[in-house]
Amino acid sequence: MTVTLRRTSRPSPSSDQGEAPQRRLGRPRCEDSRRSILKAAIALLKTNDLPAISADAIAERAGVSKATIYRWWPNKSAIVMEAFLEMVAPHTRFPETDSAMEDLRVHLGRVAEVCQSDIGRMLRTLIADSQANAELAAAMRAHYFSVRRADARKVIERGIASGEFRGDLDTEAAIDCLYGPIVFRLMINPVAPDAEFVNRMIALLRQAFLKRSDRRNVTGR
């Protein structure tokens, strides 16, 4: 699945609905160019913030004409988002053990790990850019955050169903309490969240998640 934030002026291939994988007329889009543009954007983001990257720089590094870039993407943010979603968006799946709490802890640990990498910088950059780019913000929510939330929701609901979590646990609030601190830390703190941070968080939250009878032998830090 390719998530492209297309140029608004770009007409859709066929009528506005239906996947219609039918071939279009004329020379087809060059897949190599597309991929090398995304890769160039990612490479440049590893050492630069987004405002420091110019479309020309991406074009040069990708060995592509700038016109080609703007034919397919409306702006820099769109490129970065597509690159992020397609090439680096964590395929950090949730583990599936007997303990939903443990699944959450392990997963968040991985998220924290990812935050410390170049991907963390990309995420920060994208969230930041979303503040001044409603289209990007909407795309990030639709293609990234809501997916994460759905995953987490499943784990939490499984925990509730199994009796591990309180029956009246507020799932949505729980998700916010899990991801919120990490994003908070990512955006505000100069040093990205790490495993210890996650463990402390989880140690605190488990009091609120677990059924009374399960709250004893707690470790997690």
Next chain:
Amino acid sequence: MTVTLRRTSRPSPSSDQGEAPQRRLGRPRCEDSRRSILKAAIALLKTNDLPAISADAIAERAGVSKATIYRWWPNKSAIVMEAFLEMVAPHTRFPETDSAMEDLRVHLGRVAEVCQSDIGRMLRTLIADSQANAELAAAMRAHYFSVRRADARKVIERGIASGEFRGDLDTEAAIDCLYGPIVFRLMINPVAPDAEFVNRMIALLRQAFLKRSDRRNVTGR
């Protein structure tokens, strides 16, 4: 106290330490200009994102020469931050009732309310801009976030001391769990957090904060 992110090239009035309120030689800085610049920046931010505001626009609206702006501030972000800290940074104090938990809840409710106003947009903008501006980020931490944290820390420690909160409550993690979800929501969600959001969060977190004996009659939503 005026928090200015000064031009780095600007020499300090006297030797590099000591407040030295002594008058400098020459024409003194025009306080009216300074304030009208800050007010202009705030006014423009109410309807625009930061990238959409130009230094020229601020200068024009403030009735001031652009050169005057750059004499005192190194860039737009610095202006906005100073305006934010000096003129709108919530003097949202914490209430002080018998219940630390209730103090936290009421305070966060006020924070959420603030997030829904123009101030929320400024805060979003500043956090976003911090991602590409280390100096701004450091200033925000030093003059805003660490202050908020210190306030919250005091309340939590009071709650621990009074026996309302668990003795082993992890204060720093608790702060992250309180503010994290709000900032998370502020940055990701198109609609800013509100009182109901806070109440649900608090209802969840109180299970983790309160001593066992106090967890019964819970409402908060």
Next chain:
DNA sequence: GTACATACGATACGCCTAGTATCATATATC
């Protein structure tokens, strides 16, 4: 008052970047 130091306003300027436009050329379908 005069000398000096600094701030302010107006304005022009250099530089960089985003995004557009044009046109020749390449590559697909019919």
Next chain:
DNA sequence: GATATATGATACTAGGCGTATCGTATGTAC
């Protein structure tokens, strides 16, 4: 071969950031 679309090269417009200059205003020191 006709048609439709993509790419490359390049020039171009528009606008913003931040600097520089210079004349003028406003304070202190003597």
